[in-house]
Amino acid sequence: MSLGSPTKYWWDEPLDPYEKTWVWAAGVFCVLITIAMPFWHYTGDQNPSQEYYKISPEKFDAATERFITAYKVGEEQGIPVVVPPPKSDIFIRAHQFGWEPILKLKVGQSYKLHLGSMDMNHGFSLQPINMNFQVVPGWDNILNITPTTTGVFHIVCNEYCGLGHHTMIGKLYVE
Amino acid sequence: MASDNFRVCPTTGLKVDFSAQTLIKLNAFTAIVFLLVGGLLGLAIVLTRWQAVHLLTAELFYRALTLHGIAMLVAWIVFFEMALLYFTSAILLNCRLAVPWLGWLQYILMLVGGAIVTVMVLTGNADVMFTSYVPLKAHHLYYLGIVLFAVGAILGCVTFFATLGIAKTEKTYQGSVPLVTYGAIVAAIIAILTLAHGAIFFIPTWLWALGVIPMMDPETYRLLFWGFGHSTQQINVAAMIACWYAIGTLTVGAQPASEKFSRSAFALYAIFICIASEHHLLVDPGISAAHKEWNTGYFMHLAVLASMMHAFSVPAQIEIALRKKGYTKGMFEWLKKAPWGDPAFSSMVFSVTGFGFMGGITGILYGTEQLNIIRHNTIAVPGHFHATVVVGTTMAFMGITYYVLPLIFQRQVAFPTVAKLQPYVYGVGMWIFCIAMMFVGGFGVPRRHWDITAAESLFKGELSFGPTVDLGFAVVAIGGVLAFVGGAMFVLNAVATVAMGKKVNQ
Amino acid sequence: MSNLKEEHRPHGTAMLVWFFFASLIVYYLLSWKFLTGIWKVG
Structure with a gap:
């Protein structure tokens, strides 16, 4: 009984065949799902950031401003719309409570996306494709992305960042 | 050991140390009070996320969410665990409780810490969520409250280990511990x-909140x-x-x-x-x-x-x-x-299956490096941890409570029929709630979010997660309300038992 | 437990855990399938 002390030589009692089979199957499964992660890291097309730097919010802000000035084509709702060339470094700045700029990307082209925050932790959640990345103040989270679908996407903040958290929505186009 | 420090349990024949018994009662009862608080907040939260009702204002929603996490995950569970530690050491090993004053200090520190945190959140001084990620800043007393609570819990563990040591030296049990x-x-x-x-x-x-050192x-x-x-x-x-x-x-x-x-x-x-x-x-x-x-x-x-x-x-x-x-x-x-009519048994079955099939499987999935990209911070994550911590841990604790009441509080459960039904109402409610939340999370719906229609944003009216998600949230709400009813049945039955249950013959 | 009589061995449990194992593997593989639906990233 589990509420009382066990019999004296409990560690000598052999296991039932069912228990043995189960623990082996479970053990093999555990090893396989561990290996799956490095396997996909080297062979798969969907992986989290492999590159990141410490950067002050001021510096990230300045880099974003330079990027906007270089490739700005217009404005929407007062937010700059930017068309960067493929294979370039692109920036999205998160702050309480918005995302800038609005990017227009080309489908099938790769970009080096830099995500940075001016203040709090924010969550970069691209919808409806549903890709989620953490944006941390003081860090540049770099993602090599290749949009594979076209359309209008919205960036929802999915990390609580203050009382206006739910108003923090950004936009992104893929053509 | 003087015989007036313990009684002999008529059911199990175990010696029940009085200071251990009192501390078990206090910790378990306080836990259940916090469960009530957290449950009420949970109801308000689920009825807010169901956008057809949208009960609370944004500010109150985030405040309720912060306190819900603390009241449930920290207060209810840790207070109950303290009771379990005293039960599994002093009672099961037939031993006296080591250093009873340390046990009291555990209870007082946790109670004071918990009270400070609760007041800070309720007064709007800590709208930082359970995780309080810096640079979000709460009032410095909020952090102090958490530190006091944690120190209290550590003292409870120290008392537990000291009791094990006494049981070993005084040979109150034979061979290995149960x-x-x-x-x-x-x-x-x-x-x-x-x-x-x-x-x-x-x-x-x-x-840092006091302004003494820079932010981490x-x-x-x-x-x-x-x-x-x-x-x-x-x-x-x-x-x-x-x-x-x-x-x-x-x-x-x-x-x-x-x-x-x-x-x-x-x-x-x-x-x-x-x-x-x-x-x-x-x-x-x-x-x-x-x-x-x-x-x-x-x-x-x-x-x-x-x-x-x-x-x-x-x-x-x-x-x-x-x-x-x-x-x-x-x-x-x-x-x-x-024995499906035994509430402890049915609670345990819900707990085992819910923890395994919902919490365990999704835990493995969402915790895989790449798969996390499609689940990080979506509402599927609270779906997962409600399966582990609510269906799993909370239902296991509820189940054992039905035995703690007669054995430690020495009272017969006040309403046996309510007790019999309670795990089914709560369990089914939580299963629906968790599955619906994990389903909705698959569409990328964010957690900790007051308004997924983005009605107050620049891109008002553009963002929609679609009718499936709306329907999903209605199901989440049905599950949540059902679970609230089941939770209320548990809390009221437990309180009624402690207050006026028939005494078990000594 | 190996000294259990055949009729007392946990035959039902053995079946239930394999059912659990099957659901685990199905959901695990399905999740990787969903993952390949997103953009290329990494």
Whole structure:
């Protein structure tokens, strides 16, 4: 009984065949799902950031401003719309409570996306494709992305960042 | 030991130390009060996220969400675990409680800490969520309250280990400690490790809120927070599984199928479970892929292996016990003849299956480095941890409460019919709630979000998660309301029992 | 437990855990399938 002390030589009692089979199957499964992660890291097309730097919010802000000035084509709702060339470094700045700029990307082209925050932790959640990345103040989270679908996407903040958290929505186009 | 310091339990023949008994009663009762508070907040939250009702304002919603997390995950569960620690040491080992004043200090510190935190959140001084990621800043007393609470919990663990030492030297038990106590030891070891982790970052954060030192790097905070925040959930896992074994014995007289098997699984928890905490940081900057994979892999998922071992041995011990009672026809006669009317038994079945099928499976999925990209911070994550911590831990604790009431409070359950139905109402409600939340999360719906229609944003009217998600939230709300009713049945029955239940003959 | 009589061995549990194992593997593989539906990233 589990509420009382066990019999004296409990560690000598052999296991039932069912228990043995189960623990082996479970053990093999555990090893396989561990290996799956490095396997996909080297062979798969969907992986989290492999590159990141410490950067002050001021510096990230300045880099974003330079990027906007270089490739700005217009404005929407007062937010700059930017068309960067493929294979370039692109920036999205998160702050309480918005995302800038609005990017227009080309489908099938790769970009080096830099995500940075001016203040709090924010969550970069691209919808409806549903890709989620953490944006941390003081860090540049770099993602090599290749949009594979076209359309209008919205960036929802999915990390609580203050009382206006739910108003923090950004936009992104893929053509 | 003077005989006036204990009574002899008429059911089990165990000596019940009076100071242990009082502390168990106080901790368990306080836990249930917090469960009531957290439950009311939970109801308000679920009715807010169901956008057709949208009950609370944004400010109140975030405040309620902060307090809901603290009242449930911290206060209800840790107070109850303190009661379990005293029960599995002093009572099960037939021993006196070591240093009763330390136990009292545990209770007072946790109560004061919990009260400070509650007041700070309610007064709007800490709208920072349970995780309080810096640079979000709460009033400095909020952090102090958490530190006091954690110190109290550490003292409870110290009292537990000191009691084990006394039991060993005074030879109050023969051979090895019972399996349930063994599980509690694992829980207490993990508790001390993780609470120490908590101190490493909560104290500097408190000093930062006081303006004494500069702010910690936000990513470092996240790493340290989850070293505490995720690992503390492993305390709950170990305590919950100890309860499963205990309930198996109490309801059908089960014996562990194999002591060696079950104890090895508990040992795997103690060794490997504390490694992991970076599940929360899989899509973060600042940590290499190699580190993430090693860390969230629990070194080859050996803690997952432990859970899968318990997944076999917990039902197996019940099956063997029932088969020995003569229910040997076919595969499942034992299951049909099981005591489904015993609320402890039915709670445990919901707990085991819910923890395994919902919490366990989704835990493995969402904790995989790449798969986290499509689930990080979506509402599927609260779906997962409600399956582990609510269906799993909370239902196991509710189940054991139905035995703590007669054995420790010495009262017969006030409304036996309500008790009989309660696990079904609560369990079914929580199952619906969790499954619907994980389903909705698959569409990318964010967690901790007041308004997914983005009605107050620049892109008003453009964002929509679609009618499936709206329907999903209605199902979440139905499950949530049902669970609230089940939770209320539990709390009111427990309070009524303590206040006016018939005394058990001594 | 190996000294259990055949009729007392946990046959039902053995079946239930394999059912659990099957659901685990199905959901695990399905999740990787869903993952390949997103953009290329990494």
